Amino acid sequence: NAGVMQNPRHLVRRRGQEARLRCSPMKGHSHVYWYRQLPEEGLKFMVYLQKENIIDESGMPKERFSAEFPKEGPSILRIQQVVRGDSAAYFCASSFRVGYEQYFGPGTRLTVT
Amino acid sequence: GESVGLHLPTLSVQEGDNSIINCAYSNSASDYFIWYKQESGKGPQFIIDIRSNMDKRQGQRVTVLLNKTVKHLSLQIAATQPGDSAVYFCAENMISQFYFGTGTSLTVIP
Numbered sequence: 128n129a130g131v132m133q134n135p136r137h138l139v140r141r142r143g144q145e146a147r148l149r150c151s152p153m154k155g156h157s158h159v160y161w162y163r164q165l166p167e168e169g170l171k172f173m174v175y176l177q178k179e180n181i182i183d184e185s186g187m188p189k190e191r192f193s194a195e196f197p198k199e200g201p202s203i204l205r206i207q208q209v210v211r212g213d214s215a216a217y218f219c220a221s222s223f224r225v226g227y228e229q230y231f232g233p234g235t236r237l238t239v240t
Numbered sequence: 241g242e243s244v245g246l247h248l249p250t251l252s253v254q255e256g257d258n259s260i261i262n263c264a265y266s267n268s269a270s271d272y273f274i275w276y277k278q279e280s281g282k283g284p285q286f287i288i289d290i291r292s293n294m295d296k297r298q299g300q301r302v303t304v305l306l307n308k309t310v311k312h313l314s315l316q317i318a319a320t321q322p323g324d325s326a327v328y329f330c331a332e333n334m335i336s337q338f339y340f341g342t343g344t345s346l347t348v349i350p
């Protein structure tokens with residue numbers, strides 16, 4: 128039973144470019160969560176999605192960031208016109224039900240140059 | 241927003257000793273808590289969880305204690321091993337979100 132998968136593991140973008148981060152949840156999980164982690168800090172919630180629906184995006188910046196979880200395929204976190212402050216590790220987690228344990232992927236480390 | 245804090249940012253223990261990592265949470269309505277372990281360059285790994293209707297839960301070499309009166313959570317690791325060296329986070333659940341503390345870095349001295 129494969130765990131949560133994320134790709135790419137490392138992503139380098141220049142300022143102004145777009146970053147696309149992908150997440151495939153664990154088999155049987157329909158709840159996906161995205162978190163951001165800065166060095167030496169904890170994880171900050173960004174967005175919670177179920178298939179085709181955004182349930183809670185209260186932690187996601189209103190501009191330049193968007194997320195989707197289509198009926199088929201992985202969840203995508205998209206960052207448009209990246210800035211240096213977007214450099215961080217982005218983790219995806221999935222759960223079988225909301226309010227139950229979340230299992231994390233290995234993360235995507237985004238570096239904006 | 242909610243805050244989950246840890247009393248100590250770093251902890252060093254001798255191999256074989258027991259480790260105790262503490263966590264304070266802020267919202268008395270939080271009903272579910274998880275401890276995660278994160279090794280360098282990896283994603284958080286689930287260790288153990290506890291719901292608010294319990295005050296203690298044991299796993300393999302780990303025990304989580306929950307004191308709702310003072311909003312305190314602790315993780316005890318028995319017979320700490322070098323492989324336990326990592327950053328440990330507690331996470332507090334409120335509805336659809338988990339709130340994570342900054343973490344405690346555990347170093348095991350051989």
